[in-house]
Structures are given as structure tokens and as C-alpha cells.
Amino acid sequence: MPEMKPQVYKDERPAEYFDRFHAAARKGVGWTYPLVRLILTLPTLLIYRLRAIGVKNVPKSGPLLLAPNHFSQMDHFFIGLYLRRHVRFMAKSQMFGPPVLSYIYKHGGVFPVRRGHHDEEAFKTAYTILDQGGMVLVYAEGGRSRSRNLGEPKPGIGRIALEAGVPVVPVAIHGSAGVRSWKRLRFPKVTVQFGEPLSFPADDHPSREHQMEVATEIFDQVRAMYTALEEQGRRNVIRALRDGLPAPESSKTSPES
Secondary structure (H helix, E strand, O other): OOOOOOOOOOOOOOHHHHHHHHHHHHHOOOOHHHHHHHHHHHHHHHHOOOEEEOHHHOOOOOOEEEEEOOOOOOHHHHHHOOOOOOEEEEEEHHHOOOHHHHHHHHOOOEEEEOOOOOOHHHHHHHHHHHHOOOEEEOOOOOOOOOOOOOOOOOHHHHHHHHHHOOOEEEEEEEOHHHHHHHHHOOOOOOEEEEOOOEOOOOOOOOOHHHHHHHHHHHHHHHHHHHHHHHHHOHHHHHHHHHOOOOOOOOOOOOOOO
16 A cells, blocks of 8 residues: 555644635635536546446435545545536645645635634535535545545534535445555546435534434445445446345444444
């Protein structure tokens, strides 16, 4: 496995530095979003053999929260490729800085969250977009898993689901843990599966325990889809769904058992 740089969890830049990115995200998506999708679509389909399952589970309009697992910085593109709607991404603030990338993010629907801080501005931006009828992606694990295994859910996804009171679509991304192997000319086969929307009664002031309960329920669906793809392969998962059969069950023992 290639050596990875250590994670930087706390961004020391002042909150005011990111105000312009939040302001842009609340206004809408600019021209860089369709341009990046146009440039990346064919290479992504050919190199990573990307396929999507359950796209019909994503409503074509209305506020929506997408809750995927996260292995690679390519996950944004893998998810957005098969969706005609614009996906608005909550991303760690460390991604913002280099002028060209910052410009792309600013006009491409990406807004920052300052990890290591209690960043209420990121939540305000997410709620503003949802109030406008937009679709927001928040990684359920709160960041990228570097172990090549699924991580654990963080309460943030549960908080947004409860406070916004919008449907949540769990999303399993399988194969992207191997994206870094491109340096050895090894390209994984990537599958994105969209689960059926989940709904939770709105709660303006959910406790942390309630946030975690909802986050865990969402991520349990992500984990179930991911495990089926891992153990059965996407062909068998697609066949089971087409035939109206239940998803293949995991042969692994759950942590609770």
C-alpha cells in the first residue's frame, strides 16, 4: 500500500477566510460544475468502469441529503456522474487554498467545513441549499477512511437530517479505496449504489444521542449495500434487485453480535 501523508484535522485559518465560499455556495452552482463533469465523464467511465445502481431512488427535485461512505477524493465525481441534478458538496476546508482549485470549488457547488472547529457556518450553508430545494452531499463518516475499510458514522449527518427534516438517500461507493493505485497502473472497478430514501421526523434541537442514532441508522444502510457489493459483486446485486429479491446478506458477523 502506498504511504499516505498524515491527516491534518485542524485548519488554523480564520473562519472569515471561508466566508466567500459559503456566500457563493448559497447563491448556486456556476459554470465549472458542468465543465468538470464534461471533462471527467468519459475517462471515469472507461478507466474506472464506473456503474451506478438505484439511480431511480434519487428524487428528481426537492431538498435531499446524500449520505455516502468515503474512500477517495474522486468520490465526488463518481457520485455526481449519473445524476442530472447538481450535487452540492460539503468538503474539508483544507481543500480550499490553491487559486485554481479554489476557483473551481467556489463556482462548482463545493463549500467548506472547518474540521477541528465547531463550524456552524457549514451547517448554515447546508440548510440554505436544502431550503432552496437543492441536493447536499455530506460524507456519513465525516471524512475519508484511509484504512480501505468502512469507518464509523459521525453525528453530523444525523444532525442535518433531523434539523432539516429532508429525505436522506444512503449511498455505497465500492471500489474507490483502490483509486490511489493508479500510480502502479492499477485501476479499480467502481460501483455507486443509491439506496431507498429514508425519512426522519424533524427535530429542531436534537440531542447528540439522537443525532448518533439517526447517523447509525443511515450508515447501517450504507454498510449493508457496501457489504453486498463486496461479497457478491455488482452483477449479482443488480440481478437480485432486478428479480425483486432481497439484497444478498453478509456472511460476516456484525460488531453487535
